Each structure stands twice: as C-alpha cells, then as structure tokens.
Amino acid sequence: MLVLGDAHAADPDNRRALFAAYREADADVALQLGDLMYYDLPKPTWFIAGNNEDFDTIAALRNGLVSNSDVRNATLLASTTVDLDGVRVAGLSGNYAPTQYDRPRANLVAERRRHFTREDVERAMALESVDVLLTHEAPHGLPVAEDYDVGCSHVDDLLSVLDPELCLVGHHHQHAETALGDTRVVSLAPTWERYYMLDPDSLSLTWFETPVE
Structure with missing residues (x-):
C-alpha cells in the first residue's frame, strides 16, 4: 500500500513528483496525509485534508457532492x-485552531474550513x-524541528x-518517529x-526516494 506525505500538487513540479511516486510504487491503493491540493489521481487514494487545500472541493467531498472531472x-x-x-484506516481531517475548535463545523467559512472542530474529534x-x-496535526512528543511547540492535546x-x-x-515535511503509549507515530517526509x-x-x-522526473 502506497503512503504519501504532503504533496502541494497545485504546483506543477510537485504534481510531477506526486505522479512519479504513484508510478514507481505501482500500488493498487494509496493513503495521503493532507495538503494534497490536486484531486485527479491515477489510483484509488484515501486522504485527509490538510491546512492547504481547495476548500470548496474538500467541503463538497465531506458532503459526498463532488462528481466532476477534477x-x-x-x-x-x-x-x-x-x-x-x-x-482499518481512520482519518482526522484539518488542523487545530483554538479559536475555532468549539464552533460548529457548519459555521466555519472560507479559509477557516481548514480546521477540525470538537464535533470532528468526538465523531x-x-x-x-x-x-x-491519519492526522495532519501531530500529537505531543513528535521530534520534528519547528519554531513552535509541536503537539495537540486533542490528537493525544x-x-x-x-x-x-x-x-x-x-504537515511538518520531515520524517520523524516516536511512540505514544502502544502507538508508533511517524511524521512523513513530503x-x-x-x-x-x-x-x-x-x-x-x-x-x-521519489524519482526525479
């Protein structure tokens, strides 16, 4: 099973890398960890939304409404x-914003749709x-190098x-590993x-290594 980190595939160079990974892996199905940004894929792919997406498309996918060539x-x-x-694979889409967490998902608009809410976590x-x-937001203890403290208690x-x-x-564009209880936690490289x-x-x-096209 192919697993892919952040893709940012709205960028043509990143899209070529994404498709090169699909071709090289030659897997029947794939998982993807968010910031996909391009949704016409060569193989059946289950993904979570990141903090960078086409949020109109993501909203439609949440509601089972998308049916187009894109x-x-x-x-x-x-x-x-x-x-x-x-x-059995589960996914929590979005990232955490404390100001948005307790709002109903239906009340999130525009770019705020990137966040997960309490109702998302409870479900x-x-x-x-x-x-x-699959999560785009990390739990505590993941040793990635950022200029802020990494870790969300809701993911914990x-x-x-x-x-x-x-x-x-x-999200972090770095490979890193840790354990939280009995769970192995891996941050994926892009x-x-x-x-x-x-x-x-x-x-x-x-x-x-993803082949260079």
Whole structure:
C-alpha cells in the first residue's frame, strides 16, 4: 500500500513528483496525509485534508457532492474509516485552531474550513477497531524541528481512545518517529522527497526516494 506525505500538487513540479511516486510504487491503493491540493489521481487514494487545500472541493467531498472531472480516485477521510487490504484506516481531517475548535463545523467559512472542530474529534473517537490513524496535526512528543511547540492535546486524546497500532502524520515535511503509549507515530517526509510503502500484515513502513522526473 502506497503512503504519501504532503504533496502541494497545485504546483506543477510537485504534481510531477506526486505522479512519479504513484508510478514507481505501482500500488493498487494509496493513503495521503493532507495538503494534497490536486484531486485527479491515477489510483484509488484515501486522504485527509490538510491546512492547504481547495476548500470548496474538500467541503463538497465531506458532503459526498463532488462528481466532476477534477476529482477522480480521491476519497476524503473526515472522522471516517476505510478497510484496505485487511487494515482499518481512520482519518482526522484539518488542523487545530483554538479559536475555532468549539464552533460548529457548519459555521466555519472560507479559509477557516481548514480546521477540525470538537464535533470532528468526538465523531472520530467513536470509531472502532482502528489499526492506522491519519492526522495532519501531530500529537505531543513528535521530534520534528519547528519554531513552535509541536503537539495537540486533542490528537493525544484521540490516540488514547482509539489506540491504533500506527499513527501517520503530515504537515511538518520531515520524517520523524516516536511512540505514544502502544502507538508508533511517524511524521512523513513530503512526496517530492520520499514515498512510503505500508505492509498490511505487519504495518511496517518502508521509504524510498521519489524519482526525479
């Protein structure tokens, strides 16, 4: 199973790297960790929304309304799950903003639609038997180099409740690993640097350099 970090594929060079990763991996299905920004994909892909997206498209995908040539093989995981190759994958879309967290999702407009809300987290907490959790916001303890303190307590709580074997994190454009309880947490490098393969039996993750096109 192909796993991809941030893509920022509205940029033509990044889009070429994204498609090169799909071709090189030659996997049947893919997971993607947000900041995708291009939704006409070569293989069935389940992704979470990041903080950089076409938010009109994301809103439509949340509501099952998209049916056009600009969206193909792209399914949003928004406090929902999918079973792929015997692996139950859940996703929390968006990033955290304390000023928006307690607002109803329906009240978020324009760029504020990038954030997750309390209702999103609570709906995700009700999911069952999750093996792999996808988040764009990191839990505490992930050793990525940023100029701010990394870690969101709401993601910590979600991991505590769901207790997945593996949590995959986007956003930081760095490969880093830690553990939170029994959960292995991995921050993924961006797609223009690496792509990853997930073994559905062991949930082991192997990375490869994305070929230069």
